[in-house]
Amino acid sequence: DVRHGPILYLEDVTVSFDGFKAIDNLNLTIDDGELRCIIGPNGAGKTTMMDIITGKTRPDTGQVWFGSRHNLLTMNEPEIASLGIGRKFQKPTVFEALTVFENLELAMAADKRILPTLTAGMSGEIRDRIDEVLLTTGLAELSRRPAGILSHGQKQWLEIGMLLMQRPRLLLVDEPVAGMTEQEMERTAELLTGLAGKQSVVVVEHDMGFVRSIARQVTVLHQGSVLAEGNMDQVSSDPRVIEVYLGA
Ligand code: ADP
DSSP: OOOSSEEEEEEEEEEEETTEEEEEEEEEEEETTOEEEEEOOTTSSHHHHHHHHTTSSOOSEEEEEETTTEEGGGSOHHHHHHTTEEEEOSSOOOOTTSBHHHHHHHHHHTOTTTHHHHHTOOOHHHHHHHHHHHHHHTOGGGTTSBGGGSOHHHHHHHHHHHHHTTOOSEEEEEOTTTTOOHHHHHHHHHHHHHHBTTBEEEEEOOOHHHHHHHOSEEEEEETTEEEEEEOHHHHHTOHHHHHHHHHO
């Protein structure tokens, strides 16, 4: 069976909006623990692809599997999220009046398995998990400060931290470095590459310098299907990719 090894598997997926194929026979395999960057011009289908994986959009045809056991096309959005698929949208949405620590605590409450423990008082286990995420995201020093005082970059890291509280198996991250300073981009590169291996990470990103700095494997989407796949040197020297980007 081909469905062994990959954490995410899309086969011959097509989605039409009013007869227009936003996703057109898309095939994509993400291996367990992989960090994959998805690039492609505006309208290539990147957002629609993320919407399909999370169950927000239903494909007309094709297969979408999480691991070998979970047919995502039979599941709704909350069910898919509960498998451990976390999505980070471009704009950070943290609770500005709450502290960094409280934001992470609240993110834990979204985990139904933990909720009873949380209402009964915070266990050492939860505190440990928050401490671990504070270290991973580099926000330990700021844990008692309100999230509202964080820089744009720090808010993005906090939101990634909030997703990590639920121990996702697959993180989908939309344009993480938009609006970041050079230093924040470097820190974000460290954070995302550090996460890979422990979980699988799919990053949609426009900034080619950033993509080059993090990705071993890049998928180029164009007109709803895969135009090229490989490492950054391979895809950026592909004549079809050059044509699409120069033509855009
Ligand atoms: P990307 O994220 O790569 O910019 P999208 O997935 O947002 O691309 O869009 C792919 C194509 O599908 C675009 O041409 C877009 O206009 C179209 N599209 C996306 N969502 C809808 C929708 N809900 N209704 C109609 N057209 C849509």
